[in-house]
Amino acid sequence: MGTSTVQRAGPWGLVAATGVSASAVLLFALRLQLPGYAVLLAALVLAYATNRALFRDLLLIAVGLGIISTISVEANIDYANIALMGTVLSLSVLVPYLSSRYVYREHAIRFPIHTGQRWTTLEKAYLPIVVLQGYLILPSYFIGSGAYQNWPVVSAPDEIARLFVGVGFVGIWDELFFICVAFTLLRRHFPDWQANLLQAVIFCSFLWELGYQSWGPLLTFPFALLQGYTFARTRSLTYVVCVHLLFDAVVFLVLVHAHHPEWLDIFWY
Template identity: 85%
Template sequence: MGRARTDSSTTTGERTRPRAAWGLIPATLVSASAALLFGLRMPVPGYLVLAAALTLAFVLNRALFRDLLLIAVGLVIISTISVEANIDYPNIALMGTVLSLSVLVPYLLSRYAYRDHAIRFPIRTGQRWTALERAYLPLVLLLGYLVLPRYFISSGAYLNWPAVSVPDEIARLFVGVGFVGIWDELFFICTVFALLRRHFPDWQANLLQAVIFSSFLWELGYQSWGPLLTFPFALLQGYTFARTRSLTYVVCVHLLFDAVVFLVLVHAHHPQWLAIFWY
């Protein structure tokens, strides 16, 4: 999307691609472990697959092992709690803490234990958004408006989120949806995708992160035929980040989409409210 931009953290010289394609096996197993942990809610098989992935990576390529270990640490931290939508104050505090740690711990390990800058959060890139990038933002709103009401209401997936009625509950839902949207980009894109890109072509790294991204969102509540939306969205976010090198931009895209999610969830529980959707 727009022009490709330079980024010293992803130059060819800093990538350590595994020999042949064998390294793709442990990386795929890491993604499969996320599907087990979050999508199927099978923690023991998920941990076993994750352990097998790390063991195989250690044998095949130590650099790959180090980066997959960072992803695994984040996944294990997330797996310690349920990420089902729950906006009670204690759960907000718990989930906010755990999700924050899942980003912070891999970053600190990378920065201070590995002493590299593989994980970055490029907020100010110094590059102006292109005309295409600016035009994409209202398109996101339009697509959300056309697709999300039909998905949430026809599938009944909106029932996976609490029905909010009073201002305090509405505010907590709004903040929760936005927080998770920002965290998605910090973890799945700036951490998982960025680490995988050091070893694999972008398209492979993007597919691997999209599996993990979609698995998490399944547990969060995007069920039924939700993966038909979340998987392409994850791929688009990875592609957009690869082109723009801008966390700010992908967060803007995500928050615009999530703004529609929030409005649809409120409307779905209270059809007389926000009767602005077509479905």
């Protein structure tokens, strides 16, 4: 899967990686840019002083975080913002990937789409379970907490289409950056469970700014952990993207219903 074997990071390495994850909380969840950059820089300095291999990989994650932090990722489906956000999020994946591939001369970051392995019965069965979980949980969260108001009201067909495309695009990007970049690089230096916790903090922080607020982290943090675990088990980007898109399809339906209760009146909450 491209997680090249390198020496495991020690305790100070874990402190440095935790600092990178903590910077995401400051940058995205709390929107404290200067403290966020300060913590990120301090984490990189610590990694450079203690473990150069870890520093190189944390730098790639930090570059991605820095690129993302140049814009607001609040839900906004205006055409101009879609173009801006799409460009910035794409660069946050492409720059670390190209840097690893052509500057470091490594192939640590990969996007395993065609793995040649059939999905197991359990993996196939999990897909409808994801939809059922979304159906049972998401209406209570979005409507009960009022978090749906963090997304724009959509009424016209083109607005509905933009919301659908936007939700799906961000869902795919989540797996590309948080799993294929952050989680994959962290796994080179830490046990899977530690790497997964570190990426989940970054994942959850981004989703908070996107609009999953109130008690949203009680949903997004376990979801991020499950996605990391699933990727580690299946080694398949295709599979985790399918899981994410199925869940996001329910998110889209709930958001439309929440703004227009007479539409898609199919939810129980």
